[in-house]
Amino acid sequence: MSDVDQDEKSDVLGPQQMRSLRESKARVNIFEGAIRSGKTIVSLLRFLMAVLFAKGGVIVVIARTRDSAYRNVFEPLMNAGLFGPLARLVHYTAGAPTGRILGRTVHVLGASDAKSEKVLRGLTVALAYVDEVTVIPEEFFTQLLGRMSPPGAKLFGTTNPDSPAHWLKVKFLDRIGAGLAGWRSWHFQLDDNPALTEDYKNQIKAEFTGLWHKRFVQGLWVAAEGAVFDMWDPDIHTIPWDKLPEMRELIAVALDYGTTNPTAAIILGVSAEIDRLGRPTPRLFFVDEFRHDSKAAQQKLTDGELGRAFMLWLNDRHLPASTQSKLAPRFTIIDPSAASFKVELRKTHGITSTDADNDVLYGLRLMASLIASGHLLVAAPTDANPNRGCPGFIKEAPGYAWDPKATEKGEDKPLKIADHSIDAGRYDVTTTENVWRRYIKLAA
Structure with missing residues (x-):
């Protein structure tokens, strides 16, 4: 799920957004937390900055499907209300295999199942943007990391929380600062987005209950339990x-x-x-x-x-x-x-x-x-x-x-x-x- 609202302005960034923008210089940079918390808008801004310096390989945008790549990545990037004059330098047709960002060709890949990792074979990746990492198959993500061989290659990824035993958390996020080099992550909460009004925050909180509230509103990596549709009335x-x-x-x-x-x-x-x-x-x-x-x-x-x-x-x-x-x-x-x-x-x-x-x-x-x-x-x-x-x-x-x-x-x-x-x-x-x-x- 993208946390970008098309009416949201990007001219004011909150402290957590500014911090992640300054510090996201690692090989792999993960922006994780609650929905609508500002993580996607700042990750896209950081990705735009990296496009200018990517060299030695291709640039890829990865999402669950190309349709979700259009909706969560390219549609916001092409919105002048979010990215001002830079929006005119982003071009993508929904479903297309490639797009253009700041004059550079960008390969757009869907990763809806484990077999999709085959599309990465043969690519040398200089820069990657991954929308919603937790819905990407582990095999695909592992293949992507192996393809990031050029010096200075970088990955920027967003995700909402998932199970505390999810492979992204156990194999990577939990190891940051404990032996895993080249990775950084930033946790976002709803209040980290200065563009949201209190009324809108309350609306979001009311729209999710149970497991989904804990993950998407509180930003917690919690296990599933109880009723799936516990909001059902x-x-x-x-x-x-x-x-x-x-x-x-x-x-x-x-x-x-x-x-x-x-x-x-x-x-x-x-x-x-x-x-x-x-x-x-x-x-x-x-x-x-x-x-x-x-x-x-x-x-x-x-x-x-x-x-x-x-x-x-x-x-x-x-x-x-x-x-x-x-x-x-x-x-x-x-x-x-x-x-x-x-x-x-x-x-x-x-x-x-x-x-x-x-x-x-x-x-x-x-x-x-x-x-x-x-x-x-x-x-x-x-x-x-x-x-x-x-x-x-x-x-x-x-x-x-x-x-x-x-x-x-x-x-x-x-x-x-x-x-x-x-x-x-x-x-x-x-x-x-x-x-x-x-x-x-x-x-x-």
């Missing part, structure tokens, strides 16, 4: 299906495939809401759900039978407004493991699907942020329409918990129990993030 986070607002579009339908386990699919929409002044105030909604539980129905369906049932539901009405009855999901997203079902949908029904982004922790963090901030609501069945809405998700959400055995090993993993609708919802928001981010602006 059906009175706040659900809306009767009959009262769904008009939708701008139905972005996607995402399906979690099961044979002996339930199969669940959820449709994600973005609303066309406006405020009293006529300004757009879009929100995301899980508007409708398909679910087949072979155990409950005492009937195991073949892929052909499941495909027909799914398509019958998909071609039905999903919104209460009759004027929107023909609105259909733009994308179909399927569980990456459901190879046979994807073939069935393509051959029999002509549906071309997209593999779901199955980064579990990132997806849960994203969904928790959306729910806590009120940017994501879930449609609930009503007496008039008992077969509409997302009853499976609403039932699973309050009991969805972190696995205590995984926590003991330093891992953030949820218990794989009653999670099929949640998985479908997670596929929705994670896989289409680059789409709904055009409408929805989180405080992180």
Whole structure:
């Protein structure tokens, strides 16, 4: 998560920002701590300064995906409100493999899984900027360090806190000052950002609870425990299906495939809401759900039978407004493991699907942020329409918990129990993030 707000000004830096700007001369420089604490803006400023002197190799910008690199790195750099006249010297098209910064070519790399480290092979890296180091695979980061061979090569990285057993903390941050040469880090708290008002700080504090509050607001490296969605309140986070607002579009339908386990699919929409002044105030909604539980129905369906049932539901009405009855999901997203079902949908029904982004922790963090901030609501069945809405998700959400055995090993993993609708919802928001981010602006 980037901590840059596009309305934030960079002409006033706080003491911690100034300190890190002066002292970040090591081989590896990590800016870590709470969201919106000012760490990203100062790290980008320091990176710009380093671009001018990088030599002996290529310059790389690394993020979880190229879309997140655009959103968290290049979009702020190209904003004159943040970087003044320097913004005109930064050029990047979202998704492109290269950009230009201060006249230098910059390679933009996505690192969404361990296999992505192959893209580094053959590169000699003089300067690297890494957005959100903790969501980068360890193998990729290790390969990157090995590629920084030119004299004076430098890395600037940002991150929010994660598990205290995360590889970045255990193998590197905890060893700074205890034998690990060439590394420096700076810890940022919410109050280190002088651009934030007290009202906005209070808003951020209210948008995160439990684990996410400790990590993203307090800046603590703490272990996951208890409920994943400990902020969940059906009175706040659900809306009767009959009262769904008009939708701008139905972005996607995402399906979690099961044979002996339930199969669940959820449709994600973005609303066309406006405020009293006529300004757009879009929100995301899980508007409708398909679910087949072979155990409950005492009937195991073949892929052909499941495909027909799914398509019958998909071609039905999903919104209460009759004027929107023909609105259909733009994308179909399927569980990456459901190879046979994807073939069935393509051959029999002509549906071309997209593999779901199955980064579990990132997806849960994203969904928790959306729910806590009120940017994501879930449609609930009503007496008039008992077969509409997302009853499976609403039932699973309050009991969805972190696995205590995984926590003991330093891992953030949820218990794989009653999670099929949640998985479908997670596929929705994670896989289409680059789409709904055009409408929805989180405080992180």
